[in-house]
Amino acid sequence: MESTKVLRTFGDFFTERGHHQITGSTLRPEPGDPVLFTTSGMHPLTPYLDGRRRHPQRRLTNRQRCLRTTDLEEVGDRTHLTVFEMLGSWSLGDYSHEQSLRWGFELLTEGFGLDRLYVTVFGGNDELGPDLDSERVWHELGLSVERLVDDNWWSNGPTGPCGPDSEIFVWTGDTEPEGTPSTDSRWVEVWNHVHMRFHRYDDGLLRPVTPPNVDTGMGFERLLMLLQGVNSVYETDLFEPWTEHVNRLWHPDERSFRLLTDHLRSSIVVIGDGVRPSNTGQGYVLRRLIRRCLTTLYRLDPSYGLEELPVEVIEHTTGHFGQPDDPGSIRELLLDEERRFRRLIDRGRDRVLRLHQRGPLTETDFTFLHETHGLPREVVESVLPV
Template sequence: MNTEKMTTEDIVRTFVEYFEERGHRRITGSTLLPPPGDPVLFTTSGMHPLTPYLEGQTHPLGRRLVNVQRCLRTTDLEEVGDSTHLTVFEMLGTWSLGDYEGPRSLDWGYGLLTDGFGVDPRLLHATVFGGDERLGPDTSSLELWQERGVPVELTVEDNWWSNGPTGPCGPDSEIFLWTGDTPPESTPTRDDRWVEVWNHVMMRHRRLVDGSLVPLPQRNIDTGLGLERLASLLQGRTSVFECDLFDPWRRLVPGLWHMDEPSLRLVCDHLRSAMVVIGDGVRPANTGRGYVLRRLVRRMLTVLWRDDPSHQLVDLPGELVQHTLEHFRQDVDPDEVRRVLVEEERRFRRLLEQGRQVLARPRFQGPLDEEDLHYLHDTHGLPRDLVLALRQG
């Protein structure tokens, strides 16, 4: 792939224009805060704001849509620091609201990857739903990939997409890109050098509380691919933290705070994510969205202070705050974002000092049981994870 000079902005423009040429209308991505009535705290995928339209409501811009949506996923927090996971990221997405079917979507995806982005077709592998006791195999997707000469692996659970225990769902076909130094080998479920880049969901069903499936009012297509992951692959980088979006971070942070690579990745990810969450109007709190923000900041500070407790966020270059807010198109005062971060840091330092004093009491010198942990939380406001971290420290 000769795409190392393709910036993230180039990728977004190429993606959107490709689908606009095929009758899709670009919609404005929402903030991280989902629409009213959505049970999740944050938008986790591009389809969240479109749920009413996937369920049959008419969209004002038509039945073919394309957008760029920022997302936040706390389910991947333990994975952050590897080569592919971020807490806040952007999802490129396309939708057919009862218009075209899966094979056309997959064919366009194949065309964009190979012709638009210059990916060698020999580096692609697909997975397809192989069928279960409820539904048969996705033969139309399988046949499309076979016609294109792309190897296919059939799976069951790995190729069934759902938005939770109930609600819209359906079989999907995922496209993987080979990242190894050798010619492609094995399959995506057996070799993690195959990295997923694009998921095409045939959203045709609704799962009810009893687990049964009923047809949706219309047969939809919902596709999504992570922008940062795609950028790192097209730019020939080994991780999402090396794509051009993180250039300012990698240029400024190592000189400010000395850390090993996994720690650097986590600190950059959590700080960047916290900035975006603050930029969307969330403030630290002990419940809900504010607690997610608080957890991100405190998890980052715990790593930042591991080797040097003197590190402080007041030293954070303003350029990083400005760069992040501009990229995510957030019209927020960078000084306000810095103020929230610094104040949360001060609050955490005070809590740590209080925790050390409480844990130094004779009562807590031995092993802590559940009663102790509940008491420390209810009486002194010390969360379980903080108590355990202080004891380990």
């Protein structure tokens, strides 16, 4: 099932069940929002989920691009991306959590043809008992259930909306399913259904919300990986132009290919949403993504550079995300940032050599190079002689 058909199948399923399709927002939150970037599909809907605003529709669905810097160190495995998309559905005080679970099962099995599913539910703690209602629904649908605690309690922070959730996993192993989601990593999470039926207040107490909301989020790229029967998100049709050009241009090993592809693609999306490189805030995240990419590229071969990157992959990326930016201007911005980085390395090489003459670099040296000369540790260790 190609990516365009997956998006259409998801959207049609919920539209047919009375959900209003809303347009996913950019990666940049509204002014005044304390987070740098949109980190989840539900983030733009937070004012409606916590009761600050009232939405004219009670059933919603969308496709939202997100960015998480917390996953940067995990990029390079088969499922994590810096910029990714979430497919979401919401009930704002309308239908029940149990109905959401049944629809989720129907779409995954009948709409997408997935099988070998396993689910986890909230197993209870000192405040609340186990989520027996969700467990009952899953058993009625014929699925195995694992009870967990922290992994199946959703919250958006120390206070605010919260509640138990059900996570749906798909078996990706070559053998018959083994173990459970918490004991075997071949169970890959694809969809989370949150029952937002509580609010935690400043005094730490939980109080029920009436009526409760339902929030679901499904990783689009992971879903594609499962539907297309490939080993990683990078092998789906969504990444075909990147696979062709990155491998042909720079001949990276698998992990380097994934990091180069992820960071370049993410940088293009961030630029397309209006962010420009800087030393603070959103611009610093963009600069860090570009420089992590360049560090990987130079480690492969110091002669490699972004000059070889064709406009085609930029056009493919901005087209998929529906961004209006001119691909040529995005490419020029990337090249300008590379030129800045090369000058930084040229200036830093002599400073690093002088420090290294005294012996191996210390933590104090790394801190000095970063704070005084803008040379992150990963750059010093990977690109400059130490």
